[in-house]
Amino acid sequence: MIKRVKVAVVGVGNNISSLVQGIALHRATGSLVGIRRPVLDGLGVGDVDFVAAFATSPEKIGKDLTEAIFLPPNNFPRLASELPLTGVTVRRGLTDAAEVERVAAELAGAEVVLYAAPSGRQETARAYAEAALQAGAAFINTTSDAVARDRQWLDRFAAAGLPLLGDDLTSQFGTSVVHHALLRLLAERGLTLVSSYQVNLGGTEDFRNLAENSTTKLQSKLNALTTADGSTSDRVQVAPIGYLAHLKSHKVAHINIEAQAWGATSVSLDVKLKVHDPSGAAGVTIDLIRIAASALRQGRAGYLAEATPLLKSPPGTAI
Numbered sequence: 001m002i003k004r005v006k007v008a009v010v011g012v013g014n015n016i017s018s019l020v021q022g023i024a025l026h027r028a029t030g031s032l033v034g035i036r037r038p039v040l041d042g043l044g045v046g047d048v049d050f051v052a053a054f055a056t057s058p059e060k061i062g063k064d065l066t067e068a069i070f071l072p073p074n075n076f077p078r079l080a081s082e083l084p085l086t087g088v089t090v091r092r093g094l095t096d097a098a099e100v101e102r103v104a105a106e107l108a109g110a111e112v113v114l115y116a117a118p119s120g121r122q123e124t125a126r127a128y129a130e131a132a133l134q135a136g137a138a139f140i141n142t143t144s145d146a147v148a149r150d151r152q153w154l155d156r157f158a159a160a161g162l163p164l165l166g167d168d169l170t171s172q173f174g175t176s177v178v179h180h181a182l183l184r185l186l187a188e189r190g191l192t193l194v195s196s197y198q199v200n201l202g203g204t205e206d207f208r209n210l211a212e213n214s215t216t217k218l219q220s221k222l223n224a225l226t227t228a229d230g231s232t233s234d235r236v237q238v239a240p241i242g243y244l245a246h247l248k249s250h251k252v253a254h255i256n257i258e259a260q261a262w263g264a265t266s267v268s269l270d271v272k273l274k275v276h277d278p279s280g281a282a283g284v285t286i287d288l289i290r291i292a293a294s295a296l297r298q299g300r301a302g303y304l305a306e307a308t309p310l311l312k313s314p315p316g317t318a319i
């Protein structure tokens with residue numbers, strides 16, 4: 001019999017809403033739409049259970065996880081009219097390092113800690129990583145803050161026999177993968193890049209936060225565009241992230257590429273991409289959770305190379 005994965009989530013925002021709802025939808029209907037790996041290391045999408053959840057907003061604390069995911073400022077839509085309660089009551093998250101031991105005790109029994117709080121708060125990310133270490137759980141950092149790409153943290157998880165995956169997700173079909181694929185295609189076809197940029201606009205709380213506090217995110221987005229030879233071309237730019245409330249959970253991205261072809265003639269390419277941003281995260285998070293749990297059970301520790309295509313800033317990329 002399959003042993004279900006026990007996951008604790010940190011941050012009950014839009015990405016967790018999309019993840020919780022997507023798993024419930026799959027369980028209820030068997031739908032495989034948008035699922036990259038129906039079974040990964042023997043674990044199905046429906047084999048992921050939530051066992052703990054942490055939030056800081058007083059409205060979410062004390063609620064069942066299923067109720068908390070619909071509270072503002074979350075604005076990812078409801079995918080189905082019926083959604084079962086998870087039986088997990090949202091607990092108070094940590095706001096300073098003094099609370100690490102309490103949170104570690106509350107993580108007892110979790111195999112994987114999924115860190116999905118706002119990006120740009122490195123000390124908080126590391127405090128939760130410390131709690132995961134103390135609790136003996138694998139840690140997945142979905143934020144752009146440096147944890148897995150800091151050698152000391154990687155060594156500590158490896159020494160403790162625990163997987164550490166991060167940093168920052170590459171959305172399932174987002175600006176990074178599309179932009180990277182187009183730049184690679186250009187090079188493969190022998191064209192010369194003149195200039196390229198991407199613009200990302202969205203209406204989620206994540207976009208609001210990143211529009212004000214984007215330092216680690218912009219570097220992480222550049223890391224995701226790193227070329228095969230390890231260099232990020234200075235001809236590729238990422239515009240500051242823009243928050244437009246009326247877009248709600250949609251992300252609208254524009255990618256422009258100017259290039260030269262045979263005989264130094266010009267080529268110009270413009271792409272507009274519109275997606276639900278939280279689903280881009282959930283669609284890869286479901287795989288990262290199963291990679292981390294499977295590795296933990298097999299006694300594999302530290303960073304796991306099979307996670308690299310799902311991450312913007314794996315170990316070795318710039319901080």
Ligand SMILES: NC(=O)c1ccc[n+]([C@@H]2O[C@H](COP(=O)([O-])OP(=O)(O)OC[C@H]3O[C@@H](n4cnc5c(N)ncnc54)[C@H](O)[C@@H]3O)[C@@H](O)[C@H]2O)c1
Nearest residue numbers: 011012013014015055093117118119143169205206277281
């Ligand atoms: N496609 C994507 O959406 C995508 C891609 C890559 C990375 N990410 C990253 O994933 C993370 C989650 O994204 P989101 O859209 O769900 O963000 P969100 O802002 O909707 O959710 C974050 C939640 O964490 C809570 N929080 C803040 N401090 C906390 C603390 N100390 N303890 C516990 N909870 C705390 C916030 O109140 C909020 O509810 C962000 O860091 C984002 O940058 C998202």
